[in-house]
Amino acid sequence: MANYFNTLPLREQLAQLAKCRFMYSSEFADGVEALKGKKMVVIGCGAQGLNQGLNLRDSGLDVSYALRPEAIEQKRQSWKNASENGFVVGTYEELIPTADVVLNLTPDKQHTSVVTTVMPLMKEGACLSYSHGFNIVEEGMKVREDLTVIMVAPKCPGSEVRAEYVRGFGVPTLIAVHEANDPKGEGLALAKAYAVGTGGHKAGVLMSSFIAEVKSDLMGEQTILCGMLQTGSLLCFDKMIEEGIEPGYAAKLIQYGWENITEALKYGGVTNMLDRLSNPAKIKAFDLAEEMKDIMRPLYNKHQDDIMSGHFSHTMMEDWANDDANLHKWRAETAETNFEKTPAADVEITEQEYFDNGILMVAMVKAGVELAFETMTAAGIIAESAYYESLHETPLIANTIARKKLYEMNATISDTAEYGCYLYNHACVPLLADFMKGIKSDVIGKGLDLDDNGVDNARLIEVNDALRAHPVEAVGSVLRGHMADMKRIL
Amino acid sequence: MEPSSRFESIQLNKATISFDDRFTLSEIDWTIEPHQHWVITGTNGSGKSALAAALAGVGNIEAGSVQGLPQNVGLVSFEAQAELIAKELKKDDADIMDVISLGTPVSEMIFEQCQDPELASELVEKFGLTTLLDRAFRKLSTGETRKVMLIRALASKPDLLILDEPFDGLDVDTLAMLQAHLASITDTVPMVMVLNRFDEMPDFITHIAYLNKERLEKNRGDKKRGDSGRLAFTVDREDEAAFNELYQLLHLKTTDLSLPEADPAAKLPALDPSQPLVKLTQATIQYGDTVIVDKLDWTIEHGQHWQLSGPNGSGKTCVLSLITGDHPQCYTNDIFVFGFQRGNGESIWQIKQFIGYVSTALQWEYRVSTSCKNVIISGFHDSIGVYTKSTDQQKKIADQWLELLGMQERADQPFNKLSYGDQRLLLIARAMVKHPPLLILDEPCLGLDDMNRQLVLALIEKICAGKETTVLYVNHHTEDKIKEIDNHLALEKNH
Numbered sequence: 001m002a003n004y005f006n007t008l009p010l011r012e013q014l015a016q017l018a019k020c021r022f023m024y025s026s027e028f029a030d031g032v033e034a035l036k037g038k039k040m041v042v043i044g045c046g047a048q049g050l051n052q053g054l055n056l057r058d059s060g061l062d063v064s065y066a067l068r069p070e071a072i073e074q075k076r077q078s079w080k081n082a083s084e085n086g087f088v089v090g091t092y093e094e095l096i097p098t099a100d101v102v103l104n105l106t107p108d109k110q111h112t113s114v115v116t117t118v119m120p121l122m123k124e125g126a127c128l129s130y131s132h133g134f135n136i137v138e139e140g141m142k143v144r145e146d147l148t149v150i151m152v153a154p155k156c157p158g159s160e161v162r163a164e165y166v167r168g169f170g171v172p173t174l175i176a177v178h179e180a181n182d183p184k185g186e187g188l189a190l191a192k193a194y195a196v197g198t199g200g201h202k203a204g205v206l207m208s209s210f211i212a213e214v215k216s217d218l219m220g221e222q223t224i225l226c227g228m229l230q231t232g233s234l235l236c237f238d239k240m241i242e243e244g245i246e247p248g249y250a251a252k253l254i255q256y257g258w259e260n261i262t263e264a265l266k267y268g269g270v271t272n273m274l275d276r277l278s279n280p281a282k283i284k285a286f287d288l289a290e291e292m293k294d295i296m297r298p299l300y301n302k303h304q305d306d307i308m309s310g311h312f313s314h315t316m317m318e319d320w321a322n323d324d325a326n327l328h329k330w331r332a333e334t335a336e337t338n339f340e341k342t343p344a345a346d347v348e349i350t351e352q353e354y355f356d357n358g359i360l361m362v363a364m365v366k367a368g369v370e371l372a373f374e375t376m377t378a379a380g381i382i383a384e385s386a387y388y389e390s391l392h393e394t395p396l397i398a399n400t401i402a403r404k405k406l407y408e409m410n411a412t413i414s415d416t417a418e419y420g421c422y423l424y425n426h427a428c429v430p431l432l433a434d435f436m437k438g439i440k441s442d443v444i445g446k447g448l449d450l451d452d453n454g455v456d457n458a459r460l461i462e463v464n465d466a467l468r469a470h471p472v473e474a475v476g477s478v479l480r481g482h483m484a485d486m487k488r489i490l
Numbered sequence: 491m492e493p494s495s496r497f498e499s500i501q502l503n504k505a506t507i508s509f510d511d512r513f514t515l516s517e518i519d520w521t522i523e524p525h526q527h528w529v530i531t532g533t534n535g536s537g538k539s540a541l542a543a544a545l546a547g548v549g550n551i552e553a554g555s556v557q558g559l560p561q562n563v564g565l566v567s568f569e570a571q572a573e574l575i576a577k578e579l580k581k582d583d584a585d586i587m588d589v590i591s592l593g594t595p596v597s598e599m600i601f602e603q604c605q606d607p608e609l610a611s612e613l614v615e616k617f618g619l620t621t622l623l624d625r626a627f628r629k630l631s632t633g634e635t636r637k638v639m640l641i642r643a644l645a646s647k648p649d650l651l652i653l654d655e656p657f658d659g660l661d662v663d664t665l666a667m668l669q670a671h672l673a674s675i676t677d678t679v680p681m682v683m684v685l686n687r688f689d690e691m692p693d694f695i696t697h698i699a700y701l702n703k704e705r706l707e708k709n710r711g712d713k714k715r716g717d718s719g720r721l722a723f724t725v726d727r728e729d730e731a732a733f734n735e736l737y738q739l740l741h742l743k744t745t746d747l748s749l750p751e752a753d754p755a756a757k758l759p760a761l762d763p764s765q766p767l768v769k770l771t772q773a774t775i776q777y778g779d780t781v782i783v784d785k786l787d788w789t790i791e792h793g794q795h796w797q798l799s800g801p802n803g804s805g806k807t808c809v810l811s812l813i814t815g816d817h818p819q820c821y822t823n824d825i826f827v828f829g830f831q832r833g834n835g836e837s838i839w840q841i842k843q844f845i846g847y848v849s850t851a852l853q854w855e856y857r858v859s860t861s862c863k864n865v866i867i868s869g870f871h872d873s874i875g876v877y878t879k880s881t882d883q884q885k886k887i888a889d890q891w892l893e894l895l896g897m898q899e900r901a902d903q904p905f906n907k908l909s910y911g912d913q914r915l916l917l918i919a920r921a922m923v924k925h926p927p928l929l930i931l932d933e934p935c936l937g938l939d940d941m942n943r944q945l946v947l948a949l950i951e952k953i954c955a956g957k958e959t960t961v962l963y964v965n966h967h968t969e970d971k972i973k974e975i976d977n978h979l980a981l982e983k984n985h
Contacts, residue, residue, distance in 0.1 A: 036835060057821065060837040084777060086822035166816075167858065168839075168873025202877060 001112075001140035003310040004180075005211055016211035017380040019176075022482055027192065028201040032059050034186070034193035038100035041066050043092075043114060045078035047158025048131065049105035052198050054085065055165045059197040064088035066095040066102075066118075096121035101190065103129045109320065109415050111135035119144055125183070127190050132217070133210035134416060136178055138313035149181035150191040151210060154200055155388065157396075161198060170199025174206045174388070176213055204482055208385060216381045218307045220372055220389030222420025223300055225397045226413060228368035229258055230334075230406055230421055231428040235436055236360060236444050237339035243441035248345025250445060253354065255344050255405055257361050258398035260354035266395045269476045270366050271467045276355045277362065279455040281448055286463045288363035288443065293371055295435055299427050300375040303420070308379060316419045327415060330422040335407045353447075360444040369394060373472040383475040391476055497560040497649055497680075499523045500545065504554035507544050512907060514718045515540055517554065520699065527694050528682045531736075532701030534911035534939045537719025538684045539567060541701065542652050545682060564648030566639045566656055567684075568910045568937060572854055574599075575635065578628040593626030600641055610645035616667055617641065618803070618983075621780075629777070632850045632933075633659045633802030640668065644675075654684040658936045659850065661801035661966055686911065686939040688737060689969065698725040700736060747948055750890035752925035752958075753870060753883055758843060761828060766791050767928055767960055768813055771824040775808050775817065782808050788979060790928075795954050795961040795974055800981030806964050807851060809981070810930055813962075815841045828927070842872040846921035846959075849932035853910075853917055862908065862916055863888050863901040869920035891919040895945075910937040918946055925958050932964045947972065 005013060035056075040063045042053050049065070057063045065082040069091050072079050082089045096102060096118050106114050112135060115128070122128065127148040135141045136149065143149050154161045156171035164171050173195045177187035188207075195205050233254050240250035264273040274282050306312040319326045334340060355362060369391050376386035400409045410418045442448050467473070500522040507515045515537050522528060522545075530538045543549065544556070546563045578593055596619065604610045614620055617637040622630065627638065636659050643651065653672075657665055669692055672681065676694045685691055691698075702722040725732045761767070768790040775783040783805040790796060800806050811817035812825055815838040825832040828844045846869065856865070858875035866888040867880050892898045895915050905913060914937045921929060931950065935943045947970060953959050954974035963975055 032837075054818065058815070058838040060835045060840075062835075080778075085818035086820075166855075167875055168868075168871060169875065169877050 001142065003313070004137050004140045005215070005308075006310050007140075013211070014380050016209045017215060018382045019207070019209035019212050020382045020385040021207055022384065022479065023201075023205045023207050025201065028196050028205070030189070030193065032061060032193045032197045034189040035061050035101065035197060038062065039064070039098050040101045040103060041095045041099035042103045042105055043067075043118065044104065044106035045081045046105070048154070048161070049078075049103075049158075050081045050085065051158040051162035052103070052105065052154070053082075053087065054162055055199055056194075056197040057087075058165070059199075061197050064090065064095055066090060066092050066099075068092070092118060092121060097123055099123070099126055101127040101129060101194075105131055107414060108132055108134050112139055112141060115141055115143070119147070122147060127187070128181075129191075129194065130210075132414075133176070133178075133214040134218075134313070136210050137214040138310065139317070143178070143181050145181070146183055147181055148184060148187045148190065149178035150187045150194070151176040151178070151213065152191055152194045152198070152200075153213070154198060155392070164203065165199035168202075170202040172204045172206070172388075173198065173200030174208050174213060176208045176210050178210050206384060206388070212381060212385050215307055215379075216376055216385040216389040218312065218416065218420060219304050219376050219379075219381075220386075220393060221413070221417035222312075222424050223303055223375075224365075224368035224372040224390050225393055226409070226417050226421035227424025227428065228364060229394075229397055229401060230410075230425045231432070232361060232364040232368075233258075233339050233401070233406055234337055234425070234429065235432060236358075236364075237337075237342070239360075239436060239439055240441065240445040241338065243445055245441060245445040246345065247342045249347055249349075251339060251342040252344035252347060252349060253358060253445065254339060254361070256349065256402050257354045257358045258365075259395070259402035260351055261358060261362050262365060262395040262398040264355075265365065265369070265391060267480075269391065269473050269480070270369060270470065271473055273362060274366065274467055276352070277359065278356070278448070278453050279460055280450055280453055281356065281359050283455060283459060283463050284443060284448065285359045285363040285366065286467070288360060289367040289370075291435060292363065292367040292432065295431060296367065296371060296428065297375075299424070299431060300371045302427075303424065304375045304379050312420065312423075316416065319419065320415075324415070327419055327422075330426075331407070331410055331418070334410055334422075337406070340405055340407050356447040357445055359442075359448070360439060363443075365394065370470055370472060377471070383471060384479065387472060387475045387479055391472055392479075497524055498558050500556075500558045500560075500650075502544075502554070502556050505544075505551060505556050506553040507540070507549040507556070508552050509540055509543075509549045512717070513537060513540055513909075514552070515544065515549070516704075516718045516720050518721045520721055520724070522680065522682065524680050526696045527676060527680060527692075528697045528699055529691055529695050530682065530684045530699045530701065531686070531688065532699075532719070532722070532939070533703050534686075534915065534942050535717060535719075535909045536701035536703040537717075537909075538686075538701055539569060539654050539909060540719065541699070541721075542567065542654050542682060542684050543569070545650065545652055560649035562646065562649045564643035564646050564651045564679075565654070566636075566643045566652070567654030568658075569654075571635060571639050574639070575628060575854055576857070593628045595624055596627050596630065596638060597623040599627045599638055600645075604642070604645050605647040606645040610641055613641045613644060613671075616671075617664060618801075622803075625780075631803050631805075631807055633661060633664070636660065637664065637802065644671070648679060651679045651681045652683075653681060655686060655937060656683065657685075657687075657690050659802075659933060659966075661804075664802060665966070686937065686943070687967075688940055696727055698727065698733075698736060700725070747894070747945075747952055749922070749925075749949065749952055749956075750887050750894065752923075753881070753887060755881060755883060756870065756924060758927070759829075761792070761844070761927060763792050765829060766826070767828065769826040770809070770812065771826075773809070773812055773823045773825065775805060775812070775819050775823075783812075783981075786981075790960065790962070792927075793957065793960055794977055795972070796963065796977045796979060797972070797975045798962060798964045798979050798981070799966065801983050804981040804983045806981055807849060807932060810847075810849070810932055810962065810964070813928075814845055814847055814930065839872065844927045845872075846924060846926035846929045847932075848914075848917045848921040848930070848934050850936055851932075853913060856913070856917065857906070860905055861902045862897060862905050863892065865905045865916045866891050866919045866923055869923035887923060891923060895919060911939060911942065914938060915942060915946070918949075922949065922953065925953075927959060928962065929953060929959050930962045933966070934963075935965070935967070935970055943970070 042049050042065050045065050053063045065087050125146050130151045131153045153174045154171045161171050175191040175195050195201050237250055264276050372390040373386045502518045502520040505518045532538050546565045700722045701719050704718050766789045770788040773786040812820045821833045830836040856874050860875050864876045868876050870884050892901050950972050954961050
């Protein structure tokens with residue numbers, strides 16, 4: 001199979017990358033009509049599979065689950081999930097031929113094998129739905145010409161997809177149609193109805209393309225989302241130990257710090273995250289971030305270039321074929337890092353203290369978010385996509401680190417994200433080595449030790465202006481505004 | 491016999507204690523001697539739970555002093571229960587890993603940090619939890635979770651036992667068992683209970699503390715705002731005159747009530763009166779091999795009010811959730827509701843539009859930050875939180891309900907900062923606000939003080955007497971009967 005993106009002419013590549021717009025509520029007036037009475041068969045009964053299925057059924061749609069025979073025979077967890085919730089469960093052979101829509105909600109890595117197995121069983125003119133486009137775009141999966149191929153991707157974990165639906169709301173959702181596979185022109189109608197069925201239309205739907213989703217998703221996850229937080233955790237921890245900070249405190253500051261500071265990011269962007277610092281600390285964080293952006297820019301460019309050219313997916317798939325030798329080796333190395341091996345101390349750190357004593361972490365998040373965004377948009381990805389794949393999703397990974405630290409974070413994200421994260425980390429740690437030599441505990445571990453918080457007016461205005469003028473802030477405030485409009489308690 | 495007390499005496503001297511939800515207990519003077527057993531009572535929102543929690547070290551002491559708090563305090567409360575459940579939910583939350591978490595088993599919740607495993611085992615047996623030890627804690631019913639909390643507290647060898655509404659939500663047998671157990675340990679452990687119901691006060695209680703709510707003036711000190719509770723008086727049970735006075739105070743008559751109107755603009759699809767509202771045929775709920783509800787037939791006709799009872803774990807809430815559509819197994823059962831045979835393409839919102847609903851589980855799920863007024867308004871939309879525009883008429887109706895509950899001044903206050911009882915009142919109003927064809931009240935009076943309980947019971951009677959709404963009412967308390975309800979379904983425990 002050939003890389004699909006690379007088969008397209010430049011004009012088409014650019015057009016696909018630039019696809020992403022926030023849809024109006026009025027576009028969902030038909031509700032779930034397009035899927036009414038159709039048979040939806042879900043493959044994969046993990047958190048996404050189960051919870052999306054529960055929502056779709058509660059929206060009046062016909063949902064069942066196709067599992068592998070051994071999962072059924074051995075009554076595995078996936079079988080229990082589906083059958084205890086009262087769904088019809090059957091084998092691929094039993095259910096797929098009856099399906100009008102097949103929802104592929106298995107992990108990325110299984111897509112080729114799942115789709116290859118399922119495709120011959122699917123009936124003429126049915127629809128195959130993905131929640132991630134890697135298989136189509138990077139692996140170049142050729143889907144039978146009579147089948148419609150769509151993507152519906154709720155931008156939240158499965159448990160939240162369900163919880164928000166039950167409340168009468170939903171989670172932001174990305175939809176796309178694979179234009180090469182839309183023989184009847186019904187892809188968009190099906191994707192919209194699916195998004196309504198999961199409640200996504202109440203929280204906001206982005207219409208994108210398979211290509212924009214894949215190229216931005218890969219870039220975001222390997223740089224700012226997972227890579228930067230991994231590198232930042234390791235560097236900040238080792239620096240604090242070198243500076244004589246109590247190891248348990250250092251481990252806690254990092255493990256929970258990312259979550260606390262990116263919560264501010266989620267609500268009010270980079271500006272709000274830096275506004276949580278005192279004025280002198282804000283200027284300090286700004287300067288550190290500028291310096292790191294200059295150092296790391298070539299690395300971000302390289303990641304984006306390798307993603308665009310297909311080099312990244314090609315080398316990763318080689319490792320897949322080699323039984324994940326590199327992936328497993330790198331994962332084991334993460335377990336051996338000092339940060340990972342030091343348990344967080346049972347000390348109280350207030351929410352504000354995470355900012356005050358974590359100025360360098362704030363600077364790293366700022367540098368990473370802005371660089372990822374700048375690199376993506378420079379490569380032709382539209383600002384909306386770039387925003388979601390950089391700033392919007394950072395708190396999600398931060399939350400996972402808070403609960404599980406690095407090793408488990410890596411084991412739980414997709415293998416694709418994990419592989420990219422290690423590539424980034426291996427390059428970024430040496431890249432920042434010189435920069436880190438100049439770092440002291442005033443910006444990581446202890447906080448600025450100042451007698452007064454005075455700053456120069458002109459400098460503060462300059463910094464505030466620069467923060468607010470960054471394009472990720474402009475698009476972010478519009479998109480957060482849309483979401484808030486929808487969610488605002490009237 | 492002198493109790494083998496583990497503390498001297500607890501003394502609060504002019505103690506002003508603030509809590510992070512802007513609530514303050516003001517200038518409390520109170521002494522608890524080790525041989526005394528107290529009941530804290532008072533109006534909803536007067537800080538009964540706060541005062542009890544203060545004995546467990548919760549809150550900031552702003553002025554005065556608190557001395558002699560014992561080290562090991564056993565605490566059972568709705569707040570602690572909700573916190574434990576929230577913690578369990580969090581384990582299943584925000585997972586990027588695509589798996590379903592199974593949750594902590596009951597046995598681990600009970601025995602992990604247990605001081606007295608022998609007693610714990612005995613209580614597990616007595617409370618009928620033996621068969622549930624392997625079940626995930628978060629899969630338990632409300633009453634069962636409560637029992638786990640009680641066992642944890644009782645078997646922790648506490649120096650002081652604080653029981654905030656320990657009897658609420660327990661079935662009759664368990665209630666009797668618990669009361670007997672408490673009576674048997676009065677010599678070893680001093681107890682402080684929060685009770686909203688005067689008639690539940692055990693005989694061994696020696697003293698009563700009565701709290702009053704007052705609103706702090708905004709200019710009376712610069713930072714104090716919001717509500718404050720004061721210890722109005724204490725009563726020694728042997729002082730008969732004072733005791734009777736207190737009894738009268740708690741049994742004020744409810745005045746003539748009038749219900750706010752329904753929203754005239756709301757248009758529900760018409761129901762066919764010749765069809766039953768609800769018909770369950772051979773309804774069965776089962777997890778693995780455990781059968782919770784076994785082949786239940788139940789028909790509810792229009793205007794036929796029902797009371798539903800049964801011991802904890804008999805599946806009351808499960809049966810109700812088959813009707814509301816919240817139980818996933820409603821799709822594997824033969825269920826007819828509001829003209830829909832379930833599983834034929836109807837959405838749950840088409841079902842929920844006919845239902846007003848209140849339960850303890852709903853109160854736990856109502857974890858969004860929104861105002862008190864919006865909680866009532868959300869009843870028009872069947873949502874938790876408000877996500878669609880509300881009309882002026884709906885806002886006006888919500889104001890009328892707030893006034894009826896005496897909460898008009900708190901319209902814009904955040905719901906999640908209210909006391910449990912006040913939250914409950916709002917959720918009852920939310921359930922009633924649209925005058926639904928079917929009103930499901932699953933132990934609605936949990937956490938309400940005597941006065942508010944009478945108010946709510948009067949409201950329910952009023953609704954039952956009207957023609958619009960059919961009422962399903964679950965309760966354990968024989969005193970809380972509604973005279974208009976003459977159909978009764980009693981569930982048995984199957985597992």
